[in-house]
Amino acid sequence: MMLSLINRLKLNQVLFVSHLLLVLVIILGLSWARYHSEWSSRVAHAAALANLAMNDVVGDISTAVSGNSYATMLMPSAVDKFNNINSLRFFDVSGYSDYSTKPYGLRYFREQSLADNEARSGKVWQTQVTEAVLMDALAKVDRLKAVKQHSNAKKVDFLLNKAEQNYLSLINSFELSLNFKLPWKQPEIALDGYFLDSKTRSLHTRLPLRNKNGGAVWAVFDASELYSLRAEVLQSIYGEAFVALMLSSLIIIISTRWIVLPLKRLTQHMAQDINEIELEAIAELKREDEIGVLARDFSALITRSKLQLQLLKQQSEVDPLTGLGSRLKYSQSVEAFIKTSRQQPDYFGLIICDVDHFKAYNDIYGHGQGDIVLTSVAQAIRQPLRETDGAFRIGGEEFVILVRVAAATDVQRLAERVRRAMLEQQIPHKGNQQHQFVTLSVGALAVDLRQFSKRIAFSQLFEMADKALYQAKNNGRNQVIFSQYNSYKETS
């Protein structure tokens, strides 16, 4: 199916389609590579900017983790600091305090990004709050309340107040942890690495903590701004690819035409009749490339063919035995002969000569000798003719003379001279008992071209001359029977 489709295509179509496919593959490949590198570098740049913005916050968090302290991180000023980081939506801190083996856990989440201009405040909470921790904090409050009943010391008031605050904060964190559902899956990324989540359009980074026991901050940023940049990148790449495709198509069209047009012109030359081909008009002959070679080979072939045709024509127009015109030449010349004759107010003569008893001659003297007689007949015919007259051997021993003369009797006179010229050669012919020499019977027809009707076909004129010849044979041979078109006379 595919193969038959390809076979049906023209050369220029194949060239165009194959080049276009090649160019398409190259443009797609280059565009994809360019998009990939551009997009990757933009994402890397966005991740580096996000990490830079987190730098201060990571410092604060590291200090808090080091001292296992949550209070500073839960203060409104700290939350403001987190809120001020452009596009930060979430972070999760996991690490170990430097002074105890307790795990440290803190989370920040801001519902809406700043991208839609709604600067909502985020929430921060502790993540390692278990019921046991809550019970401990409540027990501490109860203990301090019991102490307060026996003491009015200000320090007890302060400690009780702090314990109550801590308890409330822990309850708050506990509830937040219970109710919070992560909108993202935590990706597996190395420290200082990043990951762009196309589904949620968010950029994830993982930053190391700077305290002794270490830990990491997983931060999530809103990436919608990055995606709008991607649309710009794509648009510019599409634009460049389109321009490249248009330019390439133009080049393909020009180069295809450059190859195919000369071939088309060459085939047009080839389709012409060989005699009408003008070799000088073939511009491709001057080309240096393969088309030039093809054109020169074609030109040499045409020249050779023309020469051979000319040779063949000459051979087919001449009777090889007698050197007179052949039957083919006769049939080609006859109409032209009448047409030329009709331009002048004179006579057209058609003379048919036939060797008498030639079969007998061949039988007695042999075929080779018969051939010599035929050349002698040609000689006898040629003698009285002018250059403008035509003489042909149209059959074995049958000859035709076409002449133009001023008077009808000139045709008769000419026929008579031929007959006599043959007789005068005195070639012995025992089979021609009446005359003893080789003789000719002649049928001659004169046509007055002023009376000549266009409606009469040349074959009818030939029939009339042939009838005269038949009569000459019947009357005893070695004689001329003369007739005229429309009038019929007889001489001997």
Ligand SMILES: Nc1nc2c(ncn2[C@@H]2O[C@H](COP(=O)(O)OP(=O)(O)OP(=O)(O)O)[C@@H](O)[C@H]2O)c(=O)[nH]1
């Ligand atoms: N030698 C030779 N003979 C030829 C050639 N072409 C034809 N002939 C012979 O010419 C003879 C013609 O014989 P016919 O047509 O019977 O006529 P004819 O014997 O001349 O008798 P009439 O025409 O009635 O006088 C045949 O025997 C042919 O073989 C040729 O090229 N060379």
